Amino acid sequence: MDKLIIATNNKHKLKELREVLHPYFESILSLEEAGIQHETVEDAATFEGNALKKAREIACISGCAALADDSGLSVKALNGEPGVYSARYAGEPCNDRKNLELVLEKMEGIKDRTACFVCVLALVTPSGELTARGEVAGELTYAPQGEGGFGYDPIFYIPQYKCTFAQMTQEQKNQLSHRAIAARLLAGKCARL
Numbered sequence: 001m002d003k004l005i006i007a008t009n010n011k012h013k014l015k016e017l018r019e020v021l022h023p024y025f026e027s028i029l030s031l032e033e034a035g036i037q038h039e040t041v042e043d044a045a046t047f048e049g050n051a052l053k054k055a056r057e058i059a060c061i062s063g064c065a066a067l068a069d070d071s072g073l074s075v076k077a078l079n080g081e082p083g084v085y086s087a088r089y090a091g092e093p094c095n096d097r098k099n100l101e102l103v104l105e106k107m108e109g110i111k112d113r114t115a116c117f118v119c120v121l122a123l124v125t126p127s128g129e130l131t132a133r134g135e136v137a138g139e140l141t142y143a144p145q146g147e148g149g150f151g152y153d154p155i156f157y158i159p160q161y162k163c164t165f166a167q168m169t170q171e172q173k174n175q176l177s178h179r180a181i182a183a184r185l186l187a188g189k190c191a192r193l
Helices: 011-021 047-062 083-088 096-106 170-176 178-192
Strands: 003-006 027-030 065-075 114-125 128-140 156-158
Touching: 003 011, 003 047, 011 027, 011 065, 011 170, 011 178, 047 065, 047 083, 047 114, 047 128, 065 083, 065 178, 083 096, 114 178, 128 178, 170 178
Parallel strands: 003 027, 003 065
Antiparallel strands: 065 114, 114 128, 128 156
């Protein structure tokens, strides 16, 4: 495929998706670069529902292939929270630091720190729709560690790498993140369209 519009205004997600998907598309445009001013209301109960809703809306507006991401942190001890509410867990407007602090506050005194990052990518083209889900298992730290990444990266620890996502280089994170996994799965499915 040549032209793809990524249905996000999140500059961090846009950067990650561009880096992971550039081998598969000739031109990857942001909403701003495509001249689209649109904010999708993310009101679905699942990551899949939100990603498909965003991609369908942008594909309809633009007439081009559109890719949308919905992702978040799922914490076992919090029954999957913050889940689809990850970006606005501490309320509106979205604030990464407040979201992270709320998770740590709710996890105070809890020993089971098991968590996973989930990303669902939805691609909508004139030929059809595809979704791919990527997940990365890890543990929550007791305090933020590292300066890189965004969102919950400073408290998401990967035991095999002995560091948080925020302590990794962007290249390392792009190899094993939930978004990278979903992008590779989606790229493998693109031949079906």
